[in-house]
Amino acid sequence: MxxxxxxxxxxxxxxxxxxxxxxxxxxxxxxxxxxxxxxxxxxxxxxxxxxxxxxxxLDWYLANLEPVLWRPIYAATQDPIERIFALLDGYRQKILATDFSFSCPIGRLALEIGLERQNVHDKIAANFDAWTAAVRSCLGDAEHRLPSGTCFDELSQFVLTVMEGGVMQARAHRSIAPFDNSVRQLRQHFDRLLIAAAESNRNNQSLGEKL
Amino acid sequence: MxxxxxxxxxxxxxxxxxxxxxxxxxxxxxxxxxxxxxxxxxxxxxxxxxxxxxxxxLDWYLANLEPVLWRPIYAATQDPIERIFALLDGYRQKILATDFSFSCPIGRLALEIGLERQNVHDKIAANFDAWTAAVRSCLGDAEHRLPSGTCFDELSQFVLTVMEGGVMQARAHRSIAPFDNSVRQLRQHFDRLLIAAAESNRNNQSLGEKL
DNA sequence: ACTTATTACTTGAATGGTCAAGTAAGTAAT
DNA sequence: ATTACTTACTTGACCATTCAAGTAATAAGT
The missing domain is CATH 1.10.10.60 (Homeodomain-like)
Structure with missing residues (x-):
């Protein structure tokens, strides 16, 4: 500074x-x-x-995404999948710290600003893309633990979807429960992917033994 | 009228x-x-x-939820799970018809209106609750096809999360892809629940045969 | 080293338009 | 004669924006 x-x-x-x-x-x-x-x-x-x-x-948000949002998470958490959930937990803390008035500033602008201002929505989209790209990078780091066919782009976008939807409902309800519920469902989704990959690995291994 | x-x-x-x-x-x-x-x-x-x-x-929205949103879906689609995805497809059509300028009016207000106006957010929450309650009712109709431990409240809230998050990103990106991706992930989530329940039923059945 | 010119930035009052809201007089039906 | 509602004008605050004048710092010229 x-x-x-x-x-x-x-x-x-x-x-x-x-x-x-x-x-x-x-x-x-x-x-x-x-x-x-x-x-x-x-x-x-x-x-x-x-x-x-x-x-x-919006440029400022984009420039501060990595140093402010991700760097602390990368320092504190090693497991790539847990990094994603640490990110979500960061939002959880924000919701609680602001007494439920928190809303994602980018998401808020996405809904508020009229679509005719295209360059604004381009920058909003760029912020979303940078966010999901970082999630996607975590998924890439856990590639071997996920099913081979997994579409990383789609899954990382889904993480953003869950965050935005969860934050919105937590705000309206003045309760952390909708956010926690959404994250718990996402966790189930991930767990099943991890389990499916583990099983598939086991099968491949035993197949390798047979040959 | x-x-x-x-x-x-x-x-x-x-x-x-x-x-x-x-x-x-x-x-x-x-x-x-x-x-x-x-x-x-x-x-x-x-x-x-x-x-x-x-x-x-907001009262108007609440009063029109059933007749405008749900009644056509109940008339056109019988399968309870498919009714949920028909609802989501309705939002998909809205996004396309408005050339991506669509956003859920309730969700938009949830982010725009300051939290100090509590009665407004109470009505927003009531709208969300009515929406998820209807989804929950569909889940109830498909109870026998879902795993016995499934938390319907949480799952129906998750459907709203996915809708809101998907709509938001579709708007920012001026593309239906983020919405479709999110719904596809949700579909996978449901498919795994349905499969798990079917397997569990099969096991129970063979267990019954053994006894 | 001293003066002058130029650039970079600040000051704060003024502009005109739009905002939500108020009001007093009027109409029409009961 | 009363209630229900409409008309059109008005209010004053606030909106983003503009501008002419002012300051401070650096650079150029002698």
Whole structure:
């Protein structure tokens, strides 16, 4: 972290926090500027518009995905499959820490921002892709423990699906149960894949012995 | 449908459509009133505020869940498990018909509306509950085909999780693939449950023969 | 080393438009 | 004469955005 923060950085960070906790539309420029300790003139020196700021916010999320989200998980957890569930547990902690007001900032924007702003949705999609790509990489590390036909892209996308759906329901219900239930079902799904792969390996082995 | 619509009904229907396609914050009173062919005076005769209107909109969704969403499915599809996937296919059709701009109106509100408006989130949760209760009822109808230990509440909630997560990603990616992938994974999950139950039944049967 | 020019950024008031909401007068049916 | 509802105008706050003027720092010229 630099000793001082540039005005531009302060604005982006303020917007990250506010869009995250209130959404894009519900956040006013006044609020952003106040939080960032900046004037509107400075803002429009660095950004073309509020929409333009949203672009930078999504870039910021993408750039911070690896260092903020993944690096601690890779340091703390070795097993690739458990890394995926550690990621999900991270979201669980966020839900609890925010007293159920948490929602995935990217997912929220995906539903809030109108589709006509294509470049925004391209960046949202890029964030989703980076997220699932990292999950996919974990799956790749556990390749030998999964059935040979497993489609990693599809399965990693499914992990995101479960996270987003679980987070949404936890928020509405003010309860962690829907999230936990969803993750438990996902865990069952994984367990069956792992078991199927183990059985298949055993069969191949005994087949090898016969030949 | 009644021959004439009351002003109140017209306002609610206009709001349903606009909140659905633009979200709550992004929709202005002017827009609602224009679409409903009403004046602001009439509006504030029937509703206390825009927030109050949102309450009625969520009531409307809850009241229309059975007749609009489920009744056609029950008429067209007999198999209880297939009814669940027919429901999901209905969302698939909506995504395609709206050129990927579709998002579940309830899910969208779940993320957009601040948690401090508890009664709104209570109604959102009630909508989710009614949705999953109907899925749960289908699972109940297929009880004999599912493993005896299956938790129907958890599984039906998982179906909603998959729907919401799939819809969200389809929107961001402007592609039906993430939705289809998610549903395919869910189908695998169900298939394994059905197979496990069938095997267990077979074992019980042969056990019965032995005794 | 001192002045001048240029660039980079900040200040904060002002703009015009839109927001949800309020109101007073009016109509029509009971 | 009362209730139910409509009409159209109005309010004041807030919205994103603009702009002219100001400051501070660096670079160039002598």
């Amino acid at each position: 630099p000793a001082t923060q540039s005005t531009r950085e302060r604005i982006i960070l303020a917007a990250v926090e506010l869009f995250y906790s209130q959404g894009y539309e519900a956040t006013g420029m006044t609020q952003i500027l106040k939080k960032a300790n900046a004037n509107s003139g400075s803002f429009y020196f660095f950004f073309k518009s509020k929409q333009d700021l949203l672009d930078s916010v | 009644p021959a004439t619509q009351s002003t109140r009904e017209r306002i609610i229907l206009a709001a349903v459509e606009l909140f659905y396609s633009q979200g709550y914050e992004a929709t202005g009173m002017t827009q609602i009133l224009k679409k409903a062919n009403a004046n602001s005076g009439s509006f504030y005769f029937f509703f206390k505020s825009k927030q109050d209107l949102l309450d009625s909109v």
